Amino acid sequence: MKKYYQISGQISEFSDLPFWKKADVVDLVYVGYGLLIVALVVVSYILGSVNLLPRDPQDIDLQLIMAPPGTAGRLLGTDFMGRDILSRLIVGIQAYFLPGLLAILIALCFGTGFGVLVGYRGEKFDTGITYFTNLVDSFPRLVLILLVIAAFKPDIYYIMLVVGLTNVPVVASLVKGKIQFLKQKNFIEADIALGLPTRIIIFRHILWHHCRSLLIIQATLGMAEAILIETSLSYLGFGVQEPTPSWGNMVQSGANYFMQGKFWPSTAPALAILFTILAFHLLGDGLNNILEDKRST
């Protein structure tokens, strides 16, 4: 049987090559870096939650204030109260990890639901979804979150609920687009002609076989956004409060010493934010290029 494939770029969707062979090296590097950092974050999260830390993150040591990185026993130095920055960075992951997963879960569940509804059950909901998308896009996300904070309370789970809900239209429109693409290819028609029950068509054939990679990509991008929002809010003083560490409030509290030339206490968490968000972005884009067979979105 003839195989239709070309090297990267326009690969036929019927290519039999495994995905790592037809992928660009650059994309594989992106995904590799992304997976490495994600693994690091997950491991650190687990270590932090079972309290396996280099040092107690709340332990104040007034003999060692603002120690530079590399000081004995304190790999990344200490902050303005002599607390170990590395331990605080590890514990800081807890500020966004579970809330971020919640935001992703909400976006994916509701997004897929709406997307299947519109894509599969006809166009009559289409204008409704477009209107809803435009409505959500009309709010700058941070302003909407500040509104929710003012109305309710500055709780990270409320905030992530908002982040998740505002991502619903994006996921819905992607799933809808995918289903419409499959309809063009007479894919769903063929399924119905085979007499398959709707449940199997939607869950196994559409969602599992064709939307799987798309949803994984959205999950990684959603996590990047959740981290960005959490760090921004805790920087602004609305998220996790001192003394509990979060990357955002670590940058904020270290910033007071920035003008004295002591960069480290705020640079360490800022670099953590930078590398983690970069990892989730590169992972999402690399996976998008590899699994969705397109070079860019």
Add this chain to the structure above:
Amino acid sequence: MKFSAIRPIALVLSRELVITVLLLLGVSFVVFIILFASPGDPFSVLLEGQLSTAEAKAGLRDAMGVPRSWYVQYLAWLAGMLSGNFGTSIRMGLPVLPEVLRVGFSTLILTIGSLIITLLIAVPIALYSALRGTNKISWPLTMSSYVISALPVFWLGYIVIYFFTHKLGLFPIAFGFSSAGQKYRWLYQLLPIFVLGVGNGTISEVIRYLRQEMGRVMAEDYIRTARAKGASVWKHAFKEGLLIPVTEIIASKIPFILGGAVIVEQVFNWPGMGRMAWQAAQDRDYPVIMGIAILAAVFVRMGSLFQRVVYVAVNPRASKE
């Protein structure tokens, strides 16, 4: 411009205006619902420590002229807004609308300025890598755009302040409009505009989108024809390959940049909408933050209105869709 060229624009403009009004109604409804669902109402605070039975609360509501049902409350609030009454700030004791408009103007300057900076950085990189493909120059540029997009904007702000004001002494510590009366005060505003333009986290996305669109247009048959007959490729590719994508980017990135403005205004002490929203969220001063949310939505809708108008002006067939 001929009349035949204006007509489709007018058609689209009127239709989009109707959509904009509908969307703003939706925005006001969402804002109302969030506040309506929030726990604790002013009446229980007023009756605190007193006989707070259900009848007492209902009596107080009647005495203060507050309608019972939510839709009457919404309509009353909406009617107030339409006549320019956005309520009174709890903290400042001032009417919300003039205050929000005042800071909204300075945020508008920040937003438009940073959009220009973003485009000034993104467009050359995107054009270069669309025309030349991935090579030794464009790949590092693309990669660094990824890194810049992941940079936390508050930290970038501190670095820029440290180097420009602390080390070099080029800019004063007070930014924005607080330095009124000085001769080159607009120069001081460049720093926050630059920081937000670089660090708003959208540069890599903007570059990718522009490159993809330009690449798509460059592969079209009419560009090949233009090239074959020796006509200017740039002239043929400009409208579809650059103008329309750029306006789309402007329209879709305004919400992100307004969100980033909340942080940059905080770092630079810029007296804008974001700073006021932050203050209002701290004080739970919700009349203010409602006004800000609605004004921000107006900015966003104006951006997409602009995008539609440019789109139809370039491609009049679109008005018949």
